[in-house]
Amino acid sequence: MQMQPDLLQEARRQAEICNACRYCEGYCSVFPALHAERAFADGDLTQLANLCHNCRGCYYACQYTAPHEFDLNLPQALANVRQDSWEELAFPRAAGKAFQKNGALIALVTVLGFSLLFWAARALASVGGEGFYAVLSHNAMVAIFLPAFLFPLVSIGVSLRRYWRHVGAGPLRPGQVLAALRSAAQMKNLKGGHGDGCNFEDEDRFTHARRAVHQAVMYGFLLCFAATSVATVMHYVFGMPAPYGLFSVPKLLGIAGGLLLTAGCVEMIRLKLRADRQLGAVRAFGGELAFIGLLGFVAFSGLALYALGQTPAMPVLLVLHLGAVLAFFLLTPFTKMAHGFYRLAALTLDAQRKG
Amino acid sequence: MTSDSPDITIIGGGNAALCAAITAAEAGARVLILETAPKPYRGGNSRHTRNFRCMHHGPLGPLVDSYTEEEYLADLMKVTGGKTDEGLARLAIRSSEECLPWMQEHGVRFQPSLSGTLSLARTNAFFLGGGKSLVNAYYRTADRLGVQVEYEAAVTHLDLDDDRVTRIDYTQDGKRHSIAPKSVVVASGGFQADTDWLARAWGPAAKNFLIRGTPYNRGVVLADLLDQGIEQVGDPTQCHAVAIDGRAPKFDGGIVTRLDCVPFSIVVNKDAQRFYDEGEDVWPKRYAIWGRLVAAQPDQVGYVIIDAKSLELFMPSVFPPIKADTLEELADKMGLPADALVQTVAEFNNSCGDTSQFHPTELDGVSTTGLNPPKTNWARPITEPPFYGYSLRTGVTFTYLGLKVDDRAQCAIGNRPVTNLWAAGETMAGSILGQGYLAGFGMTIGTVFGRIAGKEAAAHANAT
Secondary structure: OOOOHHHHHHHHHHHHHHHHHOOOOOOOOHHHHHHOOOOOOHHHHHHHHHHOOOOOHHHHHOOOOOOOOOOOOHHHHHHHHHHHHHHHHOOOHHHHHHHOOOHHHHHHHHHHHHHHHHHHHHHHOOOOOOOHHHHOOHHHHHHHHHHHHHHHHHHHHHHHHHHHHHOOOOOOOHHHHHHHHHHHHHOHHHOOOOOOOEEOOOOOOEEOHHHHHHHHHHHHHHHHHHHHHHHHHHHHOOOOOOOOOOOOHHHHHHHHHHHHHHHHHHHHHHHHHHOOHHHOOHHHHHHHHHHHHHHHHHHHHHHHHHHOOOOOOHHHHHHHHHHHHHHHHHHHHHOHHHHHHHHHHHHHHHHHHHO | OOOOOOOEEEEOOOHHHHHHHHHHHHOOOOEEEEOOOOHHHOOHHHHHOOEEEOOEOOOEOOEOOOEOHHHHHHHHHHHHOOOEOHHHHHHHHHHHHHHHHHHHHOOOOEEOOOOOOHHHOOOEEEEOOOHHHHHHHHHHHHHHOOOEEEOOOEEEEEEEEOOEEEEEEEEEOOEEEEEOOOEEEEOOOOOOOOHHHHHHHHOHHHHHOEEOOOOOOOOHHHHHHHHOOEOEEOOOOOEEEEEEEOOOOOEOOHHHHEOOOHHHOEEEOOOOOEOOOOOOOOHHHHOOOHHHHHHOOHHHEEEEEEEHHHOOOOOOOOOOOEEEOOHHHHHHHHOOOHHHHHHHHHHHHHHEOOOOOOOOOOOOOOOEOOOOOOOOOOOOOOOOOOEEEEEEEEEEEEEOOEEOEOOOOEEEEOOEEEEEEEEOHHHOHHHOEOOOOOOOHHHHHHHHHHHHHHHHHHHHHHHO
8 A cells, every 4th residue: 555655754854843742642542652663654643643633732732833944733734644545445446536525426426325315216216115115115125235335344344454465463452442442432532631621612621511511422322233233133143124112122222312412523623613623624614524424414314204104204315314324325435434443453553562 | 001901910821820810710719810921832941841849748649658848858958968948949849739629620630650751650640631731721711710811912121119029011913002010920931042141151151052842931020020139049050951852942942852862871072082970870860960961062962872782771752763784874864083083882881791780760870990081880891783873962942040939938138028920930949949850849939839820919919
């Protein structure tokens, strides 16, 4: 793989200054890992970049930010390397390059998802199913969504393998993965080391806003995913097809998750619009916002579908929801969604290196 | 003269100024900070600091074990060669213990001792994120307390009437302003950024010095007050100065230009001659003398020479070393006379003995024999290519000539106190430090005397 040398060189220049200073050691996992090195190979920088949660504590604490001639902006330098690594490690690579930074293309794929579902609903429907299946038959849904679900899994699997090799990691152990999951579960790296949170929406003020919003999105998504998984098991194992009642497990998980995810995405976009863009991957800003918008729309349309499922609006809502879900699945390896997988890999390797 | 003068004006925007401002505002006074730097450079030298030396009985915050008043004072006496005002030093030391929780209550966060600085884990509390994060936290706290802050507000003159400051003149955005606060606190640092002043004290050699911290500590207010007869303390040639990488910027290079390789090296001057025992003591204890040693060499420059086996024994610094496969090539790249360097290294190597007891972090007694000056620890021959070199220059942190204060941080004129003038931080540190320096003590002086000055200034303002 060929990551952009200028981005790596800039990150290297900054990491060497950080390594001579070390004042930020307590903020997050990046600095102890950085201070353990004397020289920074491309793989080391990629690992540091993916370990960085962009909490920005180091930027506002830094005595060497512009107008100082050292011109440090480590959050941006690492964000650029991180972004570049997601593009270069993507499978297929061209898709990563196309979508990561491009909000318009993400929107276009979403519209294509709507169109495909409209077409499917017209061409393949009406085989006499009930409820949602009256709009699109169960078999047609499976035919579309099974590959759309498996493809991103395979793609991300290939990418993570590439990542693991690129950063020079050793054999994986379960304890390391557990440590990574524990860190992600509490978003430890957005706590700021002192527990006051991170800097994001109001310069150097520490708050838990971004951490809370991130966890709303993450747990909201996981609840929705759990709802779908439980429903799949109920359908195939217990022969209990949808629709399910309000107090069923899929509905309770799905509604809670949908509300969290919708609110989380709206708030995340608001925070990102208030934060200083220069402290992230500037050129990926549009792509990030479009992805969060898509994720939020998946959640919101799912809730709307539940609320209005018994009304004449249902077929349209179903097609919109399924179209968005399809786009979301297919784009997962090539949008901001991929960061969760790389982040877990980086946290796992960090646990490995700490021994 | 403006009618909306605040109760208290604080000149300066670093740690001491902020401690004074917060303390005064909490006592109910209306406080104005005049910071001469623009906002990104606010905080003076405090933005480059990293820790606070603190007395404590038992574990306190990030500090382990205990550090008693007597031990702290003994450490201070050792580095200053006894040139210390013991009464004020004890006041600073004793008050430091209550400062740490006060700092936490006002937003400062600490972290465990940084990697590479374990020797300070018992004595020095490290700020999470360093001094700029401390400064940021204090500005946030001051803002919540209603303290008004004016940036790029350069104080030009304090008008004195007998034993009282009657007026402060400052410029901002090209406009002149005058205010008449009830109380004034000066916390605007030393004069080290005024290289002409340094040159008057040191001679022309000072033009070759690098200034490790803010370019805004030009001593304007200090000079103005001294000219009007406010009592001064300290020797104008005394300062905290260390030997830093010669490639560092003229101003504001801060911590990353520090070089820790001297104990594993030989250090030569521009004639490739050694001039001092590089292995006299562990580096933290000798860090602050090398600034003066280098200042005494021709052109105020030194050159550190090490070989491959020593490269990873010290913390990396911001600029990579100059590297060469032979000593001749290294001399060439560093602008040193090659023959002389080869000869100096050969003499050094020949005087090295058994190196089997070499231990990089302890005084190992691995010394030279019959060499002048000797190297008394870590003396290993420089033989293993590639060879590496760094240039060294004198880096001034802050000057000690300053305002003389009493135990209430109050300034004096003649033998009387100035009724409404207090000083805190580096501008009065000479009242305590006659020479030498103890890591983290500058922030102790700033915090302790900043709080005292704020309290006294508020009491005076509230009473008038």
